[in-house]
Amino acid sequence: xxxxxxxxxxxxxxxxxxxxxxxxxxxxxxxxxxxxxxxxxxxxxxxxxxxxxxxxxxxxxxxxxxxxxxxxxxxxxxxxxxxxxxxxxxxxxxxxxxxxxxxxxxxxxxxxxxxxxxxxxxxxxxxxxxxxxxxxxxxxxxxxxxxxxxxxxxxxxxxxxxxxxxxxxxxxxxxxxxxxxxxxxxxxxxxxxxxxxxxxxxxxxxxxxxxxxxxxxxxxxxxxxxxxxxxxxxxxxxxxxxxxxxxxxxxxxxxxxxxxxxxxxxxxxxxxxxxxxxxxxxxxxxxxxxxxxxxxxxxxxxxxxxxxxxxxxxxxx
Amino acid sequence: xxxxxxxxxxxxxxxxxxxxxxxxxxxxxxxxxxxxxxxxxxxxxxxxxxxxxxxxxxxxxxxxxxxxxxxxxxxxxxxxxxxxxxxxxxxxxxxxxxxxxxxxxxxxxxxxxxxxxxxxxxxxxxxxxxxxxxxxxxxxxxxxxxxxxxxxxxxxxxxxxxxxxxxxxxxxxxxxxxxxxxxxxxxxxxxxxxxxxxxxxxxxxxxxxxxxxxxxxxxxxxxxxxxxxxxxxxxxxxxxxxxxxxxxxxxxxxxxxxxxxxxxxxxxxxxxxxxxxxxxxxxxxxxxxxxxxxxxxxxxxxxxxxxxxxxxxxxxxxxxxxxxxxxxxxxxxxxxxxxxxxxxxxxxxxxxxxxxxxxxxxxxxxxxxxxxxxxxxxxxxxxxxxxxxxxxxxxxxxxxxxxxxxxxxxxxxxxxxxxxxxxxxxxxxxxxxxxxxxxxxxxxxxxxxxxxxxxxxxxxxxxxxxxxxxxxxxxxxxxxxxxxxxxxxxxxxxxxxxxxxxxxxxxxxxxxxxxxxxxxxxxxxxxxxxxxxxxxxxxxxxx
Ligand code: HEM
Numbered sequence: 001x002x003x004x005x006x007x008x009x010x011x012x013x014x015x016x017x018x019x020x021x022x023x024x025x026x027x028x029x030x031x032x033x034x035x036x037x038x039x040x041x042x043x044x045x046x047x048x049x050x051x052x053x054x055x056x057x058x059x060x061x062x063x064x065x066x067x068x069x070x071x072x073x074x075x076x077x078x079x080x081x082x083x084x085x086x087x088x089x090x091x092x093x094x095x096x097x098x099x100x101x102x103x104x105x106x107x108x109x110x111x112x113x114x115x116x117x118x119x120x121x122x123x124x125x126x127x128x129x130x131x132x133x134x135x136x137x138x139x140x141x142x143x144x145x146x147x148x149x150x151x152x153x154x155x156x157x158x159x160x161x162x163x164x165x166x167x168x169x170x171x172x173x174x175x176x177x178x179x180x181x182x183x184x185x186x187x188x189x190x191x192x193x194x195x196x197x198x199x200x201x202x203x204x205x206x207x208x209x210x211x212x213x214x215x216x217x218x219x220x221x222x223x224x225x226x227x228x229x230x231x232x233x234x235x236x237x238x239x240x241x242x243x244x245x246x247x248x249x250x251x252x253x254x255x256x257x258x259x260x261x262x263x264x265x266x267x268x269x270x271x272x273x274x275x276x277x278x279x280x281x282x283x284x285x286x287x288x289x290x291x292x293x294x295x296x297x298x299x300x301x302x303x304x305x306x307x308x309x310x311x312x313x314x315x316x317x
Numbered sequence: 318x319x320x321x322x323x324x325x326x327x328x329x330x331x332x333x334x335x336x337x338x339x340x341x342x343x344x345x346x347x348x349x350x351x352x353x354x355x356x357x358x359x360x361x362x363x364x365x366x367x368x369x370x371x372x373x374x375x376x377x378x379x380x381x382x383x384x385x386x387x388x389x390x391x392x393x394x395x396x397x398x399x400x401x402x403x404x405x406x407x408x409x410x411x412x413x414x415x416x417x418x419x420x421x422x423x424x425x426x427x428x429x430x431x432x433x434x435x436x437x438x439x440x441x442x443x444x445x446x447x448x449x450x451x452x453x454x455x456x457x458x459x460x461x462x463x464x465x466x467x468x469x470x471x472x473x474x475x476x477x478x479x480x481x482x483x484x485x486x487x488x489x490x491x492x493x494x495x496x497x498x499x500x501x502x503x504x505x506x507x508x509x510x511x512x513x514x515x516x517x518x519x520x521x522x523x524x525x526x527x528x529x530x531x532x533x534x535x536x537x538x539x540x541x542x543x544x545x546x547x548x549x550x551x552x553x554x555x556x557x558x559x560x561x562x563x564x565x566x567x568x569x570x571x572x573x574x575x576x577x578x579x580x581x582x583x584x585x586x587x588x589x590x591x592x593x594x595x596x597x598x599x600x601x602x603x604x605x606x607x608x609x610x611x612x613x614x615x616x617x618x619x620x621x622x623x624x625x626x627x628x629x630x631x632x633x634x635x636x637x638x639x640x641x642x643x644x645x646x647x648x649x650x651x652x653x654x655x656x657x658x659x660x661x662x663x664x665x666x667x668x669x670x671x672x673x674x675x676x677x678x679x680x681x682x683x684x685x686x687x688x689x690x691x692x693x694x695x696x697x698x699x700x701x702x703x704x705x706x707x708x709x710x711x712x713x714x715x716x717x718x719x720x721x722x723x724x725x726x727x728x729x730x731x732x733x734x735x736x737x738x739x740x741x742x743x744x745x746x747x748x749x750x751x752x753x754x755x756x757x758x759x760x761x762x763x764x765x766x767x768x769x770x771x772x773x774x775x776x777x778x779x780x781x782x783x784x785x786x787x788x789x790x791x792x793x794x795x796x797x798x799x800x801x802x803x804x805x806x807x808x809x810x811x812x813x814x815x816x817x818x819x820x821x822x823x824x825x826x827x828x829x830x831x832x833x834x835x836x837x838x839x840x841x842x843x844x845x846x847x848x849x850x851x852x853x854x855x856x857x858x859x860x
Contacts, residue, residue, distance in 0.1 A: 155584055163610040219840070226803045230796060238792050247610050249621030249778040250533070251785065252524075254382060254410050259375040266368040270361055272803075277357040295368075307375060 001094035002154040008087040009108070013143045015080030020136035022073030026066045027133055027210065070129050074122065077136060081115050088112060094154045100170045101155070103304045107146040110300065111139060113178025118185075121220070128220070130211045134185050142181075145301065165243035172235030176228045177296060180268070183224035184293035187286050190217035194283055218282055222275060225289060229268055236261040256307035260299035267292040354421070355428030363422040370418050374409035377401065381408065384555070423521055430514045437507050444487045445501040448811035452832030455811070457846040459831040464854060467825040468814035472496035475812050475829075475853040482849065484810070498812040506837065509801025516795030523787035532558040532567065533780035537646050538574045539628045540772045544644070545573030545595070548618065548779065568617035568781075571597040575604065577625060577773040581702050585653055592622055592775050617781055624649075624776035626656055629686055629708055630769040635665040636678075636762060646774045647686045648728055653698040656686045658728050663719050666764075679717045681730050681740065682766065684710035684749050696749075708768050709749040712760055715740035807836040810849055829854070 088108060092099045099105045118135045122128060189211045196208025211217065240261070241251035252258060271292055274285035353359055378386035387407050391398040405412030452458055464471055469490070476486040479500045486500035534556030536546055546552040548571070550564045558564065572594050579590040591608040598615060607613040613620040628646040635641075647658030659681060666678035689700035690707040716739040718731040734740035743761055744750055750758055752768040759765050782788075810833045817826040831853070833846035 155582075155586060166610075219838075222838075230800050230803065233796055233799060238789075238796060241792075242789075243610075245619075245782075245785070246612060247621070248623055249612060249619055249780045251782070251788070254374055254379060256375040259371055263368045263371050266364055266371075270364040270368070273357060273361050273364065277361065279358065280361070303375065 001090050005087050005090035005094055005154075008083055008090060009143070009147060012080055012083040012087050013140060013147065015076060015083050016136050016139040016143065019073050019077040019080055020133060020140060022069050022076055023130075023133035023136060026070035026073060027130070028066075070132070073132055073136075074119075074129065077115075077132065078119060080136075080139075081112075081119060084108075084112050084115060091154065098167065098171075100174060102150075102152045103300075104146060104150040104152045106170070106174065107142065107150060107300055109174045110177045110181065111142045111146070113175050114182040115139060115178075117179050117182045117224070121224075125216075125220075127212050127216070128186070131185050131189060134189065135182070138181075138185065149301065150304070163243060163246065165239055165246060169235055169239040169243050172231055172239060176232035176235055177300070179224055179228035180232065180296055181293065183221055183228065184290060186217045186220040186224070187289045187293070190214055190221055190286055191283060191290075193217055218286065221286060221289060225268060225271060225292075229272060232265065232268070237265060256303045257299065260295060260303050264292055264295040264299060267295055351428060354425050357429075360422070360425050360429065363418060363425060366418045367422060370415050371409070373406055377406050377409075379407060379409060381410065419521070423518060426514055426518065430511060430518075433507075434511055434515075437504075437511060440507070441504060445485055445499040445809065447487075447489055447499050448497040448813050448832070452811055452813060452830050455832035455834050457810075457833030457835075457843060459846070459850045461828045461830040462854075463817050464827045464829050465825075466827055468494055468496045468816050468827045471814045471827045471829060472498055472812070474855060475814070476500075478852045478855075479810070479849070482852065484849075494816045496814045498814075499809065500811070501807070501809045503805050503807035503836070505801045506805030506807050507802075509798040509803075509805055512798030513795050513802055514798075516791045516798055519791035520788055520795065523784040523791055527559075527782050527784040527788065529559045529561040530784065531780070531782045532556070532562045533778065535623075536777050536779065537774055538572065538777055539644055539646060539774040540574045540577055541644075542573065545571055547571040547597075553779075568615070569599060570615055570618070572620070572777075573597075574775055577775050579625060579702070579773075581700070585699075585701050587701070590622065590625060594620075618779055619781065621778045621780070622775055623778045626654060626774055626776075627686055627688060627703070627771045628774045629658075629660070629771050631660045631682070632767045632769055633660075633662050633665060633680065634765040634767075635662075635667075635680075636764055637666070637669055639665070639667075641665060642769070644772055650685075651697065652701065654688050654701040655696070655698040656688075657684075658686070659683045659730055661717055661719065661730070663717050676716050677739075678714065679719075680760075680764070681713045681717050682710045683713065683730050684708060686771070703771065706754060706771065708752045710744070710752060710758070710766070711742060711749045712744040712758075712766070713740050714743045714760075714762070805837075806839040806842070808839060808842060808845075809834045809836065810846065812853060 088099045088105075091105060091108070095101065100109050115135075118131075122132075189208070192204055193208040193211050193214040195205040197214055240258070244253070244258075245251040267288060271285055271288040274280045274288050275282070378390050380387050390407075401407065405414065409415055449455070453460075466474075472488050475498050476488050479486040479498065482502075484500040484502045485504075486498055489497045489499070491497060534548075534550070534553030536553050538544065538546060548567050548569060550556050550558065550567070558567075574592060575595055576593040577590070578592075580588045582588050589608070591606060593604060593606050594613065596603050596605050596613070596615065605613055607620065607622060609622050612622070626646060626649045628644045630642065630644045632640055632642040641662055641664070643660050643662070645658050645660045647656035649656045661679070661681040663679045664674065665680055667674045685696055686706070686708050687696065687698040688702060688706050689698050689704040691697070691699040696709055713730060713735065716734055718734040718740065730740065735742075752758055752766075754768055754770045757765055757767040810831060812829060812831045815828045815830075817828045831846075831850050833842065833849070835842040
């Protein structure tokens with residue numbers, strides 16, 4: 001079973017890679033297709049409500065080869081998600097427990113949540129399909145790095161992790177991290193798009209040509225973060241300390257993982273603040289969200305690799 | 318600019334402006350600073366500073382987390398470490414600058430929240446405002462449509478239907494028989510936001526008082542009777558009392574480790590571990606079990622199991638045939654419990670005739686204990702349980718340096734004494750001597766060391782956090798407030814009912830117009846508005 005999980009993991013990365021190629025091809029074709037470009041311009045210019053955007057894409061799909069490839073990309077992406085799920089399930093069966101006992105499994109789960117959120121949002125707003133290239137790129141990088149750097153053979157949980165608070169703690173953090181990590185995609189594209197709208201032409205701003213309206217991206221960014229932030233608060237700052245109190249006797253001890261969870265929390269609180277402050281520009285606020293993203297990555301990879309702490313799955317790698 | 322010019326400019330400004338009544342520059346400066354401090358921008362900057370200030374604590378070892386690693390850092394960077402230490406880099410979260418940032422942030426928070434609390438309190442008691450003149454200017458608008466009934470009666474039904482949907486509604490009568498209804502909903506958003514920020518304060522206060530009134534200690538406890546300890550500062554290996562806790566304030570109890578049991582997976586990872594202790598609380602003895610994740614809760618203290626290991630039992634027979642037995646905990650160095658430690662016998666080889674201790678005949682042993690030695694006989698354990706235990710020791714004789722008054726580590730010999738030759742290695746230059754349980758080792762001077770076996774030890778963290786309930790309540794309330802704040806939506810709707818003069822309409826007719834104003838970002842407002850208007854028109858059932 002463990003072998004199967006490893007093979008599935010490799011196929012999953014390849015499937016995301018294939019989806020990424022499809023999205024990239026769509027992007028490339030889209031540039032050449034006059035219809036596509038015109039339609040995209042119109043949408044962008046109008047900054048119209050998503051409803052019209054959706055219909056426009058539908059009409060266009062019939063004629064646009066690029067859009068067809070894009071649709072295939074979504075299909076492949078869904079397949080990759082199924083494989084991803086398969087990797088997680090086989091891993092759990094092999095270990096006979098939930099798949100979050102070490103850093104490798106944790107990242108596998110976090111990225112799975114991110115992927116589910118992406119396809120979920122996509123199904124409700126097909127207009128954001130162009131984010132696919134960036135999402136799948138992120139998935140390939142995240143999972144690839146995970147397999148190469150963090151791979152851990154299947155093993156049982158150490159007793160300290162055998163607690164229901166631990167399950168609550170880790171599952172909410174996985175969910176929140178997944179959403180926050182995915183939230184960085186519309187955030188990045190919003191920044192690119194607003195640069196593009198201001199007429200910037202240097203890389204990466206031309207990428208903004210075919211993405212949804214800046215306002216849509218910005219709102220999506222905010223809603224993802226606003227949804228995930230309380231979840232993260234609960235997982236990292238309530239359930240985590242409750243578990244730590246039972247396990248180590250102290251609810252907060254400035255262990256490196258705790259420090260970085262605290263930093264991420266503060267930075268994301270800063271993002272919500274900045275967004276609520278009229279005098280702070282939306283682009284500035286979004287940059288703060290991206291700093292939050294960087295701190296999350298630091299906690300996922302950096303802390304596990306650089307520092308030694310009590311979080312036992314951290315040094316299991 | 319010269320001073321004169323500057324003064325001139327100031328003079329002009331003073332002349333142009335209406336004469337200030339209390340032109341107290343100190344007061345103005347204070348007021349301005351306060352405004353700056355409590356602005357959202359400052360809050361943002363301070364949040365950032367807090368995040369940045371927290372970083373060094375994860376990069377550098379911290380005394381509060383692992384004091385041994387701080388010592389290691391001092392050894393590895395003898396030049397840099399004292400400098401960093403002066404900056405508080407090894408106690409980041411107790412440092413002055415860290416405290417300065419969060420205290421400023423919380424001052425800013427108080428200054429920001431207090432006026433908002435007042436204002437919100439007023440808003441909660443005030444009535445929703447009247448409808449504006451032009452409802453069609455509002456983001457949502459339902460055009461005029463006529464309806465059966467007098468305006469007053471229609472207005473009453475509208476208000477009724479709004480109240481049923483938990484809107485706060487207010488009826489008003491205007492000239493010409495016109496009635497309006499103004500309604501507002503979503504006060505919970507601001508309430509939640511204020512609750513969240515106040516709860517943050519509660520958490521900070523809770524944590525602060527916890528640091529004053531809490532205490533903790535760590536203790537390594539070896540299995541067996543007469544090896545117990547009582548809750549007193551002197552009996553801990555390491556302890557810290559809050560500023561407001563004296564040694565005499567600690568609750569009285571004693572613990573004795575009756576049994577410690579561990580089981581391992583075939584991979585060597587621990588499967589379970591648990592301790593059985595005899596607890597003596599004010600003379601009442603009870604036997605209690607506790608495990609990882611299930612600490613022992615006593616009144617006024619919580620005892621958690623944070624580690625375990627092996628303590629070899631060693632018996633030394635000196636030149637005069639006197640015996641001494643010691644049980645010395647060896648600290649595990651890796652997951653397979655390769656454990657390091659020392660056994661020192663400073664009070665041996667005392668001549669019974671003179672009863673004088675010869676300082677140069679003290680004995681010490683240093684080495685590693687392997688619960689399971691591998692087939693290749695390498696000095697690292699291959700499994701954490703005692704399947705094939707071996708103790709590798711090196712013997713030293715001479716002056717142990719324990720009388721110098723400097724507290725040394727109990728887990729290694731004094732390197733200085735060895736370097737100066739005061740403490741000499743007497744077991745040859747080869748491999749350390751190998752001992753299995755039950756074996757004896759005769760040294761070059763005829764004295765003897767026997768390895769009797771091992772006992773287990775547990776490391777316990779004993780702690781009291783009296784403000785834990787406050788902190789937890791603050792965190793939970795804060796979360797609830799946060800959710801209300803993020804997901805709540807403040808919005809208003811207005812209705813205007815004007816009489817319509819139609820001949821022969823029994824009961825009169827009314828023209829009703831409505832408008833809606835979302836006061837926060839709320840994409841679904843259009844749908845809600847449509848629903849509200851529909852319900853107000855009374856065609857909820859038919860919809
Ligand atoms: C102790 C550090 C602080 C943290 C962790 C924090 C956190 C937050 C968070 C997460 C939000 C988002 C919730 C929402 O949008 O309603 C928020 C909102 C808000 N905070 Fe803070 N805050 C802090 C300090 C302050 C300070 C010092 C001020 C005053 C300057 C302040 C004023 C506000 C205001 C006015 C909002 C509402 C924004 C809106 O209209 O939605 N906060 N805060």
